Amino acid sequence: MSSTSFSDWLQARVEQTETVLDQSLPPVSQEPARLHEAMRYSVLGGGKRVRAALVYAAGEAALQGKPMAAAQLKALELAAAAVELIHAYSLVHDDLPCMDDDKLRRGRPTTHVQFDEACAMLAGDALQPLAFELLAQMPIAPALIVQAITQLAQAAGSAGMAGGQAIDCESVGIALDRDQLQEMHSMKTGAMLQASVLLGGIVAGASSTVRNGLEEYAQAVGLAFQVVDDILDVTADTATLGKTAGKDAADNKPTYVSILGMDGSRELLGALNEQAQLALRPLGPAAARLMQLADYIVGRNH
Amino acid sequence: MSSTSFSDWLQARVEQTETVLDQSLPPVSQEPARLHEAMRYSVLGGGKRVRAALVYAAGEAALQGKPMAAAQLKALELAAAAVELIHAYSLVHDDLPCMDDDKLRRGRPTTHVQFDEACAMLAGDALQPLAFELLAQMPIAPALIVQAITQLAQAAGSAGMAGGQAIDCESVGIALDRDQLQEMHSMKTGAMLQASVLLGGIVAGASSTVRNGLEEYAQAVGLAFQVVDDILDVTADTATLGKTAGKDAADNKPTYVSILGMDGSRELLGALNEQAQLALRPLGPAAARLMQLADYIVGRNH
Known part of the structure; x- marks a missing residue:
């Protein structure tokens, strides 16, 4: 690992991701201009880029100290952009009136408020295949590309993000128990966070030991991410969050805080972070950024 | 070509597609059950399966008379299912209230009427990655899989189907000229029909001569498909169509019939079929089913 501080490293990754996304999204100068504008509005200029990081x-x-080839770097850039495209599309659809009906996202009007519902839906619909197109462009062995695409497709589909979303929709006002809540979140949020970690590993040709470590790490971090979200929904204000605070409680949605309480949620968070750090032990110093990312995810305030 | 009649051949392809789709879609016995039910409802039990054919x-x-290997057949089955999944998802989203607000599709209530809007949107969202997952499973060279995925992603995205959909949405009540109408349709419907043809070619390892012929054929057939749709919207009744007839005129949408008149549209149709048949000449007798499919598309009454 280089001596760059974590916050400088993260900032550089955020900017790198923004640049690649900007270059990968179709320009507004190209028809259909309004759709392209909505796609760019939904993706660019915001977001923590945790998945890309x-x-x-x-x-x-996964490189375990070996130097990164230019082709691997390019492939990581495309994979990072791809997971952010899927994440962005899911937010656009999730904010629609027939879903969460949210007006505010990243401190700005949501896509359907800024444009219109049809345009927002189509923007999301078009972002999804773009993610797969970017993976298909990675300058690495085609067999690895196919592995990466399978990973992303499964994480985005009915056994992953879209499936978790569906359970979430159906569980409004229903008392889920802790296992059901965990299952829902591991699909809705965890699957894509896990895919992000595994995609990085696939692109860099991770050994099976490394892959196992990454998988275990990703599971813990994915869950931790959601627990933090639930805590912030209660403790943070709308300005800090950039989205409507207190919305889950108002919508009568089950959360970790509603099931475990605030103290119980914070305890779980500590345990999950420890689990994530432990999973990385076999990977040695090359996993330092992943360790810092787990700390960052657990400690974030928005 | 075997001596099987075209209608028997087509019927066998329809059944084969239905079987592969049924096996590829997640079972209702698996959670999230309602989402899986909506996905299956949207895809199975109907449709002409023109894209699969x-x-x-x-x-x-593309095989040019060579015998079809078992792996190639399996790959064609998966590719055929993939294009039908993308097509089905696009219909589900297109029927939503924020888009065309249609209540009837293939003679049954549309997915959002049968389930609800959120469920219909998520079913569409989950069908899309499943299509890419199926392509990634094709038992052919990974480099060909990557080509196929690029093709499908571009056809489904903002330069293809979703883009054409967006132009369609924005052009309600606006007088498009013939070039603009053609551009819109070549994206909205043509791109996926073209991708279907090219995917078949890629999977079977088409030579560049064959690919050129397929591309030219696909362009003509894609356009012909839309001209027929526009004619049927005027001449057929709702029962025959299985969807609401006369809807384009009622929505004040520009169509070939509104721009060229009925006679002009029928003339164009004849010219496009001729163009499609001519494009296949260099491919010889192996292209007989494609020729018959063009005749079928031009002559269909629903």
Whole structure:
């Protein structure tokens, strides 16, 4: 690992991701202009880029100290952009009136408020295949590309993100127990966080030991991410969050805080972070950025 | 080509596609059950499967009389299912209230009427990655899989189907000229029909001569498909169509019939079929099913 501080490293990854996304999204000068504008509005200029950072950090971990080839770097950039495209599309659809009906996202009007519902839906619909197109462009062995695409497709589909979303929709006002809540979140949020980590590993040619470590790490971090989200929904204000605070409680949605209480949630968080750090032990110093990312995810305030 | 009649051949492809789709879609016994039910409802038990048939026929044409290997057949089956999944998802989203607000599809209530809007949107969202997952499973050279995925992603995205959908949405009540209408349709419907043909070619390892012929054929057939749709919207009744007839005129949408008149549209249709048949000449007798499919598309009454 280089001596760059974590916050400088993260900032550099955020900017790198923004640049690649900007170059990968179709320009507004090209028809259909309004759709392209909505796609760019939904993706660019915001977001913590945690998923992209996980791709880069996992790639670094998988290399185990070997220098990164230019083609591997390019592939990591495309994979990082791909997971952010899927994440962005899911937010656009999730904010629609027929879903969460949210007006505010990243401190700005949501896509359907800024444009219109049809345009927002189509923007999301078009972002999804773009993610697969970017993976198909990675300058690495085609067999690895196919592995990466399978990973992303499964994480985005009915056994992953879209499936978790569906359970979430159906569970409004229903008392889920802790296992059901965990299952829902591991699909809705965890699957894509896990895919981000595994994509980084696939691109960098991770050994099976490294892959196992990455998988275990990703599971713990994915869950931790959601526990933090639930805590912040209660403790943070709308301005800090950039989205409507207190919304889960108002919607009568089950959360970790509603099931475990605030203290219980914070305890779980500590345990999950420890689990994530432990999983990385076999990977040695190359996993330092992943360790810092787990601390960052657990400690974030928005 | 075997001596099987075209209608028997087509019927066999429809059944084959239905079987592969049924096996590829997640079972209702698996959670999230309601989402899986909505996905299956949206895909199975209907549809002309024209896109799937194009995949099979193009594969046969590309083989140029060579026997089809079991792996190639399996790959064609997966590719045929993939294009039908993308097509089905696009219909589900297109029927939503924020888009065309249609209540009837293939003679049954549309997915959002049968389930609800959120469920329909998520079913569409989950069908899309499943299509890419199926392509990634094809038992052919990974480099060909990557080509196929690029093709499908571009056809489904903002330069293809979703883009054409967006132009369509924005052009309600606006007088498009013939070039603009053609551009819109070549994206909205043509791109996926073309991708179906090209996927068949890719899977069967088409030579560049064959690919050129397939591309030219696909362009003509894609356009012809839309002209027929526009004619049927005027001449057929709702029962025959299985969807609401006369809807384009009622929505004040520009169509070939509104721009060229009925006679002009029928003339264009004849010219496009001729163009499609001519494009296949260099491919010889292996292209017989594709020729018959063009005749079928031009002559269909629903």
